Amino acid sequence: MLAFIMSKMQMLLFAVGVAAVVTMFMMFVSNMGLSDIASGEISNVEKAFLRQSSNDIASCSFDTVTIPSKLTYGNGTNNLYYEMRFKVVQINEKDALVISINEYKKKNIIASRLIPTDSKIILIKEDMLGTVLTDDYYIKSGEEGEITLYPRSAYKNNSGPPNIVAFVKKKIGDQDYIYVIPASSYNTHDTGLNDAQYNVLKVGCYELKNTSTSKTSDTQIQSCFNVTGTKTITWKTCLNYGLG
Secondary structure: OHHHHHHHHHHHHHHHHHHHHHHHHHHHHHHHHHHHHHHHHHHHHHHHHHHHHOOOOOOOEEEEEEOOOOEEEOOOOEEEOEEEEEEEEEEOOEEEEEEEEEEOOOOOEEEEEEEEOOOEEEEEOHHHOOOOOOHHHEEOOOOOOEEEEOOOOOOEOOEOOOOEEEEEEEEEOOEEEEEEEEEOOOOOOOOOOOHHHHHHHHHHHHHHHHHOOOOOOOOEOOHHHOOOOOOOOEHHHHHHOOOO
């Protein structure tokens, strides 16, 4: 009788052990899938950035990427709420863009990418959404700081959550500059522009305001920030759009 009980206990322990191993294996496979999905989202953003930093592209260019509200993995059974972060580091005195995906409000990095470039990178903080742009929202080449896109964040300053990143390239002399500008697909504007276009114009109007001391109502913003396709954007337009 004792031998029979011991035999059953051994079988139970074996079954529990097998179940534990299978569970750990499935978690391992699931986490691998999450890393691949996160890397894929970063790759989509990286491609848009590289299109702007390419030497064979026009001196002015514009591109956007919309990121999903969550990452779904594990055969569609698990969701991760995440942040996509952008920061600039210096490598051999040149800028490199770091894009990473973190679990929301946690430090663990699920995937990241370091993208060297000959361009100077300027980040515009996500806090600029729905408010007046100032120098405080700029992170210029060589400065510390990062921007964070959390596509499920609450409305702030009458703006929806940042779930779009826009890249704008401009050239001054032989030097390329790439602006990284957040936007929200939830925002609408009376101008008929989408939020990415509106925020790029906001940057163009702000730079016209700060760099031109002799501007008139007919003075145009730098052409690289005119992403409307057809309209001529002047200082008067900036004022009419509430961007002056």
